[in-house]
Amino acid sequence: MTALAATSTPSQDLPSLIERAASMLSGAKTAAEVLEAREVAGLAYDVAKRAARLQRAKSAHDDLVAAAHRAQAHALEIEARAKRRLADEYDAAQARGEVAGHGGGRNFKVANGNVETTTADLGLRRDQIHEARQLRDAEAVDPGIVRRTLDERLEHGEEPSRAALRKMVVDAAMRGMRPQRRASRRNPLYVAPTPEQAAWRHVTGVFRAFAEWASDENLALARKGMREAGDTPFHDLDARAIAQGSAAFTTIKEWFDAR
Template sequence: MNAVTPVIPAGLLQSVERARALLDEGDYVAARLLSAGAYEQAKAAVDHAQRVKASDRLIAKAREMQLSALEIEAMATVGLADEVDAAQAAGLISARGGRPKTVAGGDGFRIADLGVTRQQLHEARRLREVVRQMPDFVRVTLGERIKAGLSPTRANLRAAIGTASAGKADRGDNLYQTPPEATLSLLALERFSDLVWEPACGRGAIARVLEASGYQLRLSDLRDYGTQSEDGTAQEVGNFLASRAPEGGAGPDIVTNPPYGEDLNRFVAHALREHRPRKMALLLNLNVICGYADPDRTFWMEDHPPARVYAFKHRLPMMHRDGWEGEKASSRMNTGWFVWERQEDGSYGRSTLLHRIDWEDFAGRDPLSPNYAGAFGRASFVDVDAEDFTRQTPRRTLAESVEAVREQVRAWLAAARGQGRTQLDRRTLRQQLGIRDATAIALIDEFCAVGLLGPADDGGAHPILDWGSDAA
């Protein structure tokens, strides 16, 4: 790095501190102007620091300055929105729109005189509703990007406000119609069973493309949208979280755009735990690759990872909320198809391949034909709501997990011994069968106790012993 080239411009910290002082004093116009300039300086400093390969500490410091400036700019705009709203309530805004009168007999002060647009004021009002519930919303939300090694930007803030300010009544059941470009891309890359289950079918955006590509459908959703297949079969109404796998038979492959709200992690985990589809494709926000606090997400991203992820190089056409009548916009979300595929040993493997694709490349490409036909059972729905389902089916205990895979491990051990394998370690067991580490430990201890495995050597490998009739 060139020592004479400063990574963070001189005076940037002072500009941010002065802007914060102006915000505290209630001079929102000056605070917003000064913080906006500081934001641009900090953003340029981040870009420069990355180009000259500055230390992570300096890059993080520049990003922190960018966040501070953005936070001040946002809250100054909220303050201006408060002033405009108060002036409108008092009848002090001109007919064309403007700011409160500050001069006796003044006339014609417009909103534009504040240096903000009506759209910015609209966004500020939405942010105001959010910070009333969470005062540190901007810092907490965008601070996560800094922790992840990313820069906080105005676009990130707008996206966060949009997500946080859409109440449950507005979001409804998180129905966002999937653009056909997404499904066409998937079907040009992957084959599925000739019967596909779409368990969050909505108004049939994915279903229509599937049927046009030669697939038969089973449709269901939490709500009755009146969706039908081409042969007139109506969708079923049922909560996927309260669904049960078919008795005595496998279910069809699953393709859907699942609800992204608070039930997303449970939705994916339930599909893999309960239904164990031969193949499943879900259209997801690429951010799901990150995150560690939710055990359900750990279950489906680490313990039972997707075989492939097709990440779109650029964003899909906007998926607007069902019933949205506002201005249409381009998508702010990076998405991709996550594809799970069950292996011959019953697991979903241990690794994920990432492919970057451009959905525009698949607009005129023919879909692949179905590659698997069979007699599929039908999943059933339990007549309970999601909360009841959660209470009635608690997470598996360790003993229950061991019981569920015990015979599978026995069969694998027998096959391994028949193929000449003489040793087994915990890592191999996890990789081959896709089970949790705690389950692998418990099973190895159990099989050592009954004489199927011997004591571990210094490297943690257990000899696979000769099996007597009792042990087998």
């Protein structure tokens, strides 16, 4: 029985369902486990979406609708991360010759090395692989674009939806926001960054963006928002993410101090 099959939607607490999806993705070691995490995140998204619609139908207080929308955003972010992982897993399988170059036909290995599963058995379609690659490429070129897209929707009181993310990907593609995987034909001197260089650029990009945002005024607003969010269902998830990010920032600062 899969993790998704074991989930009972009516009795499942939504924050717990989202946390479960995040935990599954964090611990996923195989493509099959990433797929299960994606399915649980997708289920959480659907539950939150229905909750938001129900609250609107009841003319509920805006805070209740906003809480449901925040749950949608959390679930959608996890689902997007899972899709990006799947794109990497699938491309790596192609490079190893386990998946045919046209996207089907051959085998995609999962946890048990003696068992091979076709892409159809794993529930992957070519359009899903294409979407996963687009999400990955947009995020690689502009780190945090998925989260920013969702946050912008929330700030404007709009529903964070899969359609909004798809539009973001299309807009990114139209702006040429795709990572170069080989030397540019227009610039023969171009050298693609190594994985180490790309990782460091990601770190410095995140730090610069946060440093530019973190004015006294913005931090004061954030502190007030933190206090207001203390009673929301997802405050614990936010606190955990901040703690994890803080620990990572401290580690990087120690690298500099040790130079």
